[in-house]
Amino acid sequence: xxxxxxxxxxxxxxxxxxxxxxxxxxxxxxxxxxxxxxxxxxxxxxxxxxxxxxxxxxxxxxxxxxxxxxxxxxxxxxxxxxxxxxxxxxxxxxxxxxxxxxxxxxxxxxxxxxxxxxxxxxxxxxxxxxxxxxxxxxxxxxxxxxxxxxxxxxxxxxxxxxxxxxxxxxxxxxxxxxxxxxxxxxxxxxxxxxxxxxxxxxxxxxxxxxxxxxxxxxxxxxxxxxxxxxxxxxxxxxxxxxxxxxxxxxxxxxxxxxxxxxxxxxxxxxxxxxxxxxxxxxxxxxxxxxxxxxxxxxxxxxxxxxxxxxxxxxxxxxxxxxxxxxxxxxxxxxxxxxxx
Amino acid sequence: xxxxxxxxxxxxxxxxxxxxxxxxxxxxxxxxxxxxxxxxxxxxxxxxxxxxxxxxxxxxxxxxxxxxxxxxxxxxxxxxxxxxxxxxxxxxxxxxxxxxxxxxxxxxxxxxxxxxxxxxxxxxxxxxxxxxxxxxxxxxxxxxxxxxxxxxxxxxxxxxxxxxxxxxxxxxxxxxxxxxxxxxxxxxxxxxxxx
Numbered sequence: 001x002x003x004x005x006x007x008x009x010x011x012x013x014x015x016x017x018x019x020x021x022x023x024x025x026x027x028x029x030x031x032x033x034x035x036x037x038x039x040x041x042x043x044x045x046x047x048x049x050x051x052x053x054x055x056x057x058x059x060x061x062x063x064x065x066x067x068x069x070x071x072x073x074x075x076x077x078x079x080x081x082x083x084x085x086x087x088x089x090x091x092x093x094x095x096x097x098x099x100x101x102x103x104x105x106x107x108x109x110x111x112x113x114x115x116x117x118x119x120x121x122x123x124x125x126x127x128x129x130x131x132x133x134x135x136x137x138x139x140x141x142x143x144x145x146x147x148x149x150x151x152x153x154x155x156x157x158x159x160x161x162x163x164x165x166x167x168x169x170x171x172x173x174x175x176x177x178x179x180x181x182x183x184x185x186x187x188x189x190x191x192x193x194x195x196x197x198x199x200x201x202x203x204x205x206x207x208x209x210x211x212x213x214x215x216x217x218x219x220x221x222x223x224x225x226x227x228x229x230x231x232x233x234x235x236x237x238x239x240x241x242x243x244x245x246x247x248x249x250x251x252x253x254x255x256x257x258x259x260x261x262x263x264x265x266x267x268x269x270x271x272x273x274x275x276x277x278x279x280x281x282x283x284x285x286x287x288x289x290x291x292x293x294x295x296x297x298x299x300x301x302x303x304x305x306x307x308x309x310x311x312x313x314x315x316x317x318x319x320x321x322x323x324x325x326x327x328x329x330x331x332x333x334x335x336x337x338x339x340x
Numbered sequence: 341x342x343x344x345x346x347x348x349x350x351x352x353x354x355x356x357x358x359x360x361x362x363x364x365x366x367x368x369x370x371x372x373x374x375x376x377x378x379x380x381x382x383x384x385x386x387x388x389x390x391x392x393x394x395x396x397x398x399x400x401x402x403x404x405x406x407x408x409x410x411x412x413x414x415x416x417x418x419x420x421x422x423x424x425x426x427x428x429x430x431x432x433x434x435x436x437x438x439x440x441x442x443x444x445x446x447x448x449x450x451x452x453x454x455x456x457x458x459x460x461x462x463x464x465x466x467x468x469x470x471x472x473x474x475x476x477x478x479x480x481x482x483x484x485x486x487x488x489x490x491x492x493x494x495x496x497x498x499x500x501x502x503x504x505x506x507x508x509x510x511x512x513x514x515x516x517x518x519x520x521x522x523x524x525x526x527x528x529x530x531x532x533x534x535x
Contacts, residue, residue: 009405040382105477233476
């Protein structure tokens, strides 16, 4: 039996109250959203806070709405099931709905939240293990130890960002709304990350993600998400890729973006893909040629490491395969791409 | 220690338990409701699935402090709730699982049955694919899932008043027998069958 270490649970009902409790705890408290990641981590003694601040009862963190300018606001505590099944998100921000639909299994999507998925702790096969297991190995630099078992002699933690929704949100130019002791702030999600597997966000654990804001998409927006994993029913990504294609009135691609995940400490936007894809027409030969080019580019830019389970050479071989399949799915307004 | 006010299987209960206990620990070790199974204890297997306000949820990862005021249904609640609603015997989902032999060791059953309850309340006529998706978070190490899917189809058909669909193997076997049987005239006893 895996038991959690002793802590108290606080139940605030507003963001201000939650923030007061967090500041009063002086670094000894952590946020509790859906609990699907922090609770196993507590059971593995990856963290031992004195208090958990449950966001369950904070009304401002709930709900999906679209404002008069067409921006989508997702409360951070919106469950992944709600995001995946929301008809307007499926229609206008398809990559996000698809990514949310592929996170883990049904019960975990019912509990897990979009905010929790974006703020997910990085994962590593040497880290997400019981205390007994990690102790037997002499621990690692992410928790309790000093060395890295992924890269011998490595000085930087390379635990992998494993949040499926983050790359989808990044291709959709998401902005995040943050509450801290200094009030509210808004920043692009793409600027949140830092290349450090121990803590891959430029926010402290005391800051709170309140909501995610997405700009409206054009009428001819296409998006898709592809996910490689061990079992089609559950599991973290072994490789994930989000695709965005915006077509102009002539049916040519005017804007393209790709972002991958489950490689290194942060989600990984692919560079220069727009150069190859822009101006091509899905369904025509020039698009097929561009897809080949982008797949080769992706295989160069995405270098899976032996940080998460799954042979990293196999994962690397799957990078161009999933890049192509996801591009074709986006072009056909299909997806998500995964195996059953 | 904290006193949690929980609504379990329709009963309002005040339960004293340490705050860091999971709902599964509270159900099993405070309330004696051991029907919810402890499998992996970290969200992989679905053996501890309970319904929170009708939604399948993992009790091993849920904290009771976040569940006050919500309706918790465990496997123990299905029969009493079915009878309270005017039904006879056990819940139709339990009955179908029983009749289809949808188990070997039985450890995954409580979770499978509760996931099925939630599926059928949202979607009374699920396809095989939809059943597979709905039960994707419940791991079964024995059956290979076939009888489980058949049980879900059986209860969906019976509740809707349809002729229960035959499993694929039974249809194939019937066709095989029909193809192999020689076409004979029906047997006519002499004297019109009279002694």
